[in-house]
Amino acid sequence: MRIIQITDLHIYPKDEMINGVDTRQNFLKVLKTASDIPYNMVVITGDLSFFDADIEVYKWIKEKLEEYKISNYFIIGGNHDKAEKLAEVFDLKAGLTSDELYYFKEPNFIFLDTIKGFCSDEQWQWFEKKIIALKDKNPMIFMHHPPFKSGVPHMDKKYAFKQTDEFVRICGLNPNPLYVFCGHYHNEITLLKSNINMFITPSTYLQIYMFNEDFEVDHRIPAFRIIDIDKKQIKTTVRYVYD
Ligand SMILES: [Fe+2]
Structure with missing residues (x-):
């Protein structure tokens, strides 16, 4: 099967x-x-919204997904989104628990909510149960924040995920390799650590220079990721969209 990941609109x-x-x-x-x-x-x-969660922006995105006949799509929030607003516009209320939007899709897809830069205890408990239940599979996790600091000083210093240790502990309860697909950093990065294979996908907006503590634009070429999964392997590549 093929998954298209789009992030940080x-x-x-x-x-x-x-x-x-x-x-x-x-x-x-x-x-x-x-x-x-x-x-x-x-x-x-x-990060569907530019800065503040915006219901009109969500409606516009939904309209465009319909216009381009995008079927079978899944959405999670980033630090510039609000779970309740996303759930309302994209009809995801079933995935809403308190103020977080996280859910599971068979056979092995876990969608986490890191909107606040961390997860609630309730979400961690849910995640732990799923990771244990998938002990004979390779869990595939989608989350906005990379669970690890990833070598982009501007992002690592100010905007990194706050609960790396808890994430690693829970992932360690599954004996198999796990695959994490995220965004947030506006960069293309692959990081392999213990049983976790993490892939950061560049933004459709702009990419951030990865060697500076201050914000600096690297380039403005939008991108998305393709993930091809079959019984024997996972192959993933990033496509940059030039004019
Ligand atoms: Fe973000």
């Missing part, structure tokens, strides 16, 4: 450029390119 509320980017056009370019590729499932891993 940061759709600007007004129909104008921001930081030299038309966030809507960038997303649409990615959507067009991705929708021309045969796929089974699309996952959007957070």
Whole structure:
């Protein structure tokens, strides 16, 4: 099966450029390119809103997904989103527990909520049960924040995930390799640690220079990830969408 991952859309509320980017056009370019590729499932891993969670932006994204006939798509929130608003617009209320949006899809897909930069105790308990229940499988986890600091000083210092140890402890309860697909860092990074294989996917908005503590744009080429899974292997690649 093939999964398309799209992340960090940061759709600007007004129909104008921001930081030299038309966030809507960038997303649409990615959507067009991705929708021309045969796929089974699309996952959007957070930061749909530019800065503050915006219901009008969510409605616009939903309209575009329908327009491009994107079927079987799944959505989680990032630090610029609100779970309740996402659940309302994208009809995901079944996945809403308190103020977090996390859910499971057979056979092995776990969607976590890291909107606050950490997870509630309730979500960790749910995650632990799922990881143990999948002991004969390779769990595939989608979350906005990379669970590890990843060598981008601007992000590591100010915006890193706050509960790495808990994540690693729970993943260690499963004897198999786990695959984590995330965003948030606006970079393309692969990090392999103990039984966790983590892939950070670049944004559709802009990419951040990875050697600076201060924010600096690396480039403005939008991207998405393709994940191909079969019985014997997982293959993943990032596609950059040029004009
Ligand atoms: Fe983010």
